[in-house]
Amino acid sequence: GAGVSQSPSNKVTEKGKDVELRCDPISGHTALYWYRQSLGQGLEFLIYFQGNSAPDKSGLPSDRFSAERTGGSVSTLTIQRTQQEDSAVYLCASRQGGLAETQYFGPGTRLLVL
Amino acid sequence: QKEVEQDPGPLSVPEGAIVSLNCTYSNSAFQYFMWYRQYSRKGPELLMYTYSSGNKEDGRFTAQVDKSSKYISLFIRDSQPSDSATYLCAMSPRGGGGNKLTFGTGTQLKVEL
Numbered sequence: 001g002a003g004v005s006q007s008p009s010n011k012v013t014e015k016g017k018d019v020e021l022r023c024d025p026i027s028g029h030t031a032l033y034w035y036r037q038s039l040g041q042g043l044e045f046l047i048y049f050q051g052n053s054a055p056d057k058s059g060l061p062s063d064r065f066s067a068e069r070t071g072g073s074v075s076t077l078t079i080q081r082t083q084q085e086d087s088a089v090y091l092c093a094s095r096q097g098g099l100a101e102t103q104y105f106g107p108g109t110r111l112l113v114l
Numbered sequence: 115q116k117e118v119e120q121d122p123g124p125l126s127v128p129e130g131a132i133v134s135l136n137c138t139y140s141n142s143a144f145q146y147f148m149w150y151r152q153y154s155r156k157g158p159e160l161l162m163y164t165y166s167s168g169n170k171e172d173g174r175f176t177a178q179v180d181k182s183s184k185y186i187s188l189f190i191r192d193s194q195p196s197d198s199a200t201y202l203c204a205m206s207p208r209g210g211g212g213n214k215l216t217f218g219t220g221t222q223l224k225v226e227l
Contacts, residue, residue, distance in 0.1 A: 035217075
């Protein structure tokens with residue numbers, strides 16, 4: 001019972017390749033968030049899902065980044081044609097929804113682009 | 115200039131000390147303020163949550179918000195080695211739906227025996 005899980009925990013890829021990062025939120029949580037944590041930058045918001053819809057995509061840094069959520073549960077963040085500056089820890093968080101405030105974070109996926 | 119500024123540290127204190135961690139912010143729309151603790155290679159976990167100005171206490175932790183100065187603090191009393199972690203402040207203009215968080219860069223704390 002779990003908390004938020006993410007896979008893979010670590011990913012090393014070559015520049016130009018595509019990568020997919022997965023997030024399994026806490027069961028029943030309707031809201032899901034993706035953040036990126038880079039050294040010295042703190043956590044940066046990427047995208048927010050309510051159910052399967054993404055009302056706020058304002059943090060996605062370029063059109064190489066996309067995300068989807070299916071069945072109101074699992075979410076996938078895809079980075080196409082990866083660049084070295086994409087190297088970071090990608091964190092997913094889920095929230096129960098409604099007036100609940102707390103976002104519960106997963107352990108993150110550490111992405112290294114060579 | 116970042117919306118939220120936080121001294122990255124590292125901050126090293128002896129066991130039992132009182133620790134003060136701080137953030138300043140520039141966006142006057144922020145109403146909800148949080149402190150997260152992040153252990154190495156783990157995701158952040160929520161420690162304290164406050165709305166608007168004032169103080170909130172939970173065990174050894176006290177959060178303070180001064181909206182007039184755009185300044186928030188987290189105090190840790192009787193610090194323990196297990197408190198060694200990175201502490202992130204976060205804030206949001208609204209709660210509930212869509213409350214994307216704006217984070218500080220985090221302060222690394224080490225509590226030494």
